[in-house]
Amino acid sequence: xxxxxxxxxxxxxxxxxxxxxxxxxxxxxxxxxxxxxxxxxxxxxxxxxxxxxxxxxxxxxxxxxxxxxxxxxxxxxxxxxxxxxxxxxxxxxxxxxxxxxxxxxxxxxxxxxxxxxxxxxxxxxxxxxxxxxxxxxxxxxxxxxxxxxxxxxxxxxxxxxxxxxxxxxxxxxxxxxxxxxxxxxxxxxxxxxxxxxxxxxxxxxxxxxxxxxxxxxxxxxxxxxxxxxxxxxxxxxxxxxxxxxxxxxxxxxxxxxxxxxxxxxxxxxxxxxxxxxxxxxxxxxxxxxxxxxxxxxxxxxxxxxxxxxxxxxxxxxxxxxxxxxxxxxxxxxxxxxxxxxxxxxxxxxxxxxxxx
Amino acid sequence: xxxxxxxxxxxxxxxxxxxxxxxxxxxxxxxxxxxxxxxxxxxxxxxxxxxxxxxxxxxxxxxxxxxxxxxxxxxxxxxxxxxxxxxxxxxxxxxxxxxxxxxxxxxxxxxxxxxxxxxxxxxxxxxxxxxxxxxxxxxxxxxxxxxxxxxxxxxxxxxxxxxxxxxxxxxxxxxxxxxxxxxxxxxxxxxxxxxxxxxxxxxxxxxxxxxxxxxxxxxxxxxxxxxxxxxxxxxxxxxxxxxxxxxxxxxxxxxxxxxxxxxxxxxxxxxxxxxxxxxxxxxxxxxxxxxxx
Numbered sequence: 001x002x003x004x005x006x007x008x009x010x011x012x013x014x015x016x017x018x019x020x021x022x023x024x025x026x027x028x029x030x031x032x033x034x035x036x037x038x039x040x041x042x043x044x045x046x047x048x049x050x051x052x053x054x055x056x057x058x059x060x061x062x063x064x065x066x067x068x069x070x071x072x073x074x075x076x077x078x079x080x081x082x083x084x085x086x087x088x089x090x091x092x093x094x095x096x097x098x099x100x101x102x103x104x105x106x107x108x109x110x111x112x113x114x115x116x117x118x119x120x121x122x123x124x125x126x127x128x129x130x131x132x133x134x135x136x137x138x139x140x141x142x143x144x145x146x147x148x149x150x151x152x153x154x155x156x157x158x159x160x161x162x163x164x165x166x167x168x169x170x171x172x173x174x175x176x177x178x179x180x181x182x183x184x185x186x187x188x189x190x191x192x193x194x195x196x197x198x199x200x201x202x203x204x205x206x207x208x209x210x211x212x213x214x215x216x217x218x219x220x221x222x223x224x225x226x227x228x229x230x231x232x233x234x235x236x237x238x239x240x241x242x243x244x245x246x247x248x249x250x251x252x253x254x255x256x257x258x259x260x261x262x263x264x265x266x267x268x269x270x271x272x273x274x275x276x277x278x279x280x281x282x283x284x285x286x287x288x289x290x291x292x293x294x295x296x297x298x299x300x301x302x303x304x305x306x307x308x309x310x311x312x313x314x315x316x317x318x319x320x321x322x323x324x325x326x327x328x329x330x331x332x333x334x335x336x337x338x339x340x341x342x343x344x345x346x347x348x349x350x351x352x353x354x355x356x
Numbered sequence: 357x358x359x360x361x362x363x364x365x366x367x368x369x370x371x372x373x374x375x376x377x378x379x380x381x382x383x384x385x386x387x388x389x390x391x392x393x394x395x396x397x398x399x400x401x402x403x404x405x406x407x408x409x410x411x412x413x414x415x416x417x418x419x420x421x422x423x424x425x426x427x428x429x430x431x432x433x434x435x436x437x438x439x440x441x442x443x444x445x446x447x448x449x450x451x452x453x454x455x456x457x458x459x460x461x462x463x464x465x466x467x468x469x470x471x472x473x474x475x476x477x478x479x480x481x482x483x484x485x486x487x488x489x490x491x492x493x494x495x496x497x498x499x500x501x502x503x504x505x506x507x508x509x510x511x512x513x514x515x516x517x518x519x520x521x522x523x524x525x526x527x528x529x530x531x532x533x534x535x536x537x538x539x540x541x542x543x544x545x546x547x548x549x550x551x552x553x554x555x556x557x558x559x560x561x562x563x564x565x566x567x568x569x570x571x572x573x574x575x576x577x578x579x580x581x582x583x584x585x586x587x588x589x590x591x592x593x594x595x596x597x598x599x600x601x602x603x604x605x606x607x608x609x610x611x612x613x614x615x616x617x618x619x620x621x622x623x624x625x626x627x628x629x630x631x632x633x634x635x636x637x638x639x640x641x642x643x644x645x646x647x648x649x
Contacts, residue, residue: 071553081545085543086543102552146546
């Protein structure tokens with residue numbers, strides 16, 4: 001159990017700035033998920049914390065101690081790698097015991113800890129096997145076990161589920177969450193999968209091009225995305241982002257096609273004609289006679305719901321999620337409810353809240 | 357992905373493999389068969405009468421203390437060359453397997469000695485070590501060391517070991533480097549996170565993962581030292597002084613070509629051939645096991 005504080009952490013690779021001024025604070029036992037598209041710097045951030053890369057600037061403080069200059073071997077951090085990185089020449093038992101032997105633990109203690117982790121992860125029958133004799137899910141468990149037995153101050157997960165098939169990923173996700181809760185170890189978890197991010201994290205850090213864009217609870221990120229990038233990144237199918245302009249007085253948005261969308265929660269600052277982006281999640285769009293006409297190009301049935309991909313009168317793409325199967329034709333009419341509208345600034349993409 | 361080309365009939369395929377088969381036959385099977393036959397014969401001093409003597413050549417060979425000494429010498433020579441070449445190759449490969457300024461240049465320079473012809477490398481070493489004209493040799497002599505490989509057998513042995521190993525270091529370097537680079541980086545990083553440092557990490561993670569490469573190299577180095585060092589040794593010492601650097605291959609040449617004892621020389625060749633076959637079989641078995649794993 002430990003806290004993690006990251007101060008003004010930056011990393012350059014040559015002239016390329018990969019991370020800029022990351023500030024982060026993790027409470028003891030908290031699980032923070034870092035999410036972003038590939039190349040956003042999230043893995044680099046994790047590797048900096050691990051000590052596998054050296055930061056250009058900034059400090060990493062683990063449990064009150066500045067670990068920035070320390071070698072990874074003495075940081076007391078365990079990491080689960082994307083491709084598991086098990087020692088191929090060692091048995092499952094030895095894979096887990098390796099770090100304990102280095103720490104000079106007594107044999108019975110090593111035996112006890114490995115046994116305990118194996119029981120926890122259902123690995124007992126596999127302890128004598130080599131990694132190559134294991135399935136992907138089993139290797140994943142061994143990698144987890146290797147981290148758990150160390151009883152480290154901090155867990156790092158580097159996209160640990162991305163090499164598993166979809167079904168296994170869902171069950172391992174739940175398992176990781178359960179384990180982390182039970183062990184109460186402070187954790188940083190990196191992923192590009194927003195479903196993983198939403199379900200696993202106490203809090204999310206959304207990153208974009210080396211810069212943290214939003215740090216909040218999953219539901220807050222979903223309900224009040226900090227900018228248009230986060231809005232489009234979190235949620236499936238992605239939020240519809242429509243170009244629009246502000247009307248006089250900031251009371252409504254005028255879509256490129258001419259439709260007027262009044263704001264339900266108050267006026268937005270800015271002069272008339274200011275470029276804005278309005279966002280509406282596909283599940284919030286209502287099918288309703290008398291609304292805007294939508295030409296449906298593609299119907300994607302997902303079982304309990306169906307996604308319609310269509311075009312508005314002015315060719316703007318719009319997706320709609322409806323419950324059940326789609327029985328309608330190739331044209332329909334939709335309404336965008338004001339209460340579900342997200343408004344972002346056109347230029348910066350930042351969230352535009354009502355003026356007070 | 358496997359691509360197969362199927363030829364109709366047998367004439368074209370035969371034609372295509374014929375050059376290789378002819379070369380193999382003319383330069384390997386034929387001489388090998390002649391050697392095997394000659395090892396069972398004795399030729400008189402004038403080369404007129406050839407008598408079939410059965411295994412007499414082999415019997416006298418293994419009864420000969422000089423031959424037994426040559427076997428021991430060759431074993432020692434091979435062990436020394438292999439240890440030196442593999443050890444140095446490994447040290448250099450480990451040094452090259454990290455972020456270095458001018459890494460590519462360094463690697464190219466490391467690989468060059470492999471391209472130097474054995475006789476040329478021998479001459480280079482002579483130019484360094486000759487007690488009269490050699491840079492290092494003269495340095496040793498002027499500093500009170502009685503360095504003369506033409507008189508001192510141990511010094512001669514040291515020199516041929518050095519020269520032979522030097523040529524093979526490149527080969528070992530390339531393979532160990534490739535072996536090191538095929539170890540997933542994440543595994544090393546995992547070991548770092550687990551707390552393993554320096555030599556301990558190398559011994560418990562890197563070395564075991566490198567062992568297939570190292571085993572392969574040991575066999576290759578032994579074969580090289582036993583059979584491919586003739587050019588180097590002959591150009592430097594001709595097996596001397598007083599047979600101090602006469603390995604089995606050098607002895608085959610000396611006895612057969614220089615002293616014209618064709619029967620004994622052929623018998624020695626056959627013994628060597630058996631040695632090569634044994635080493636190759638060992639290697640094949642091992643490589644087969646690895647690819648099957």
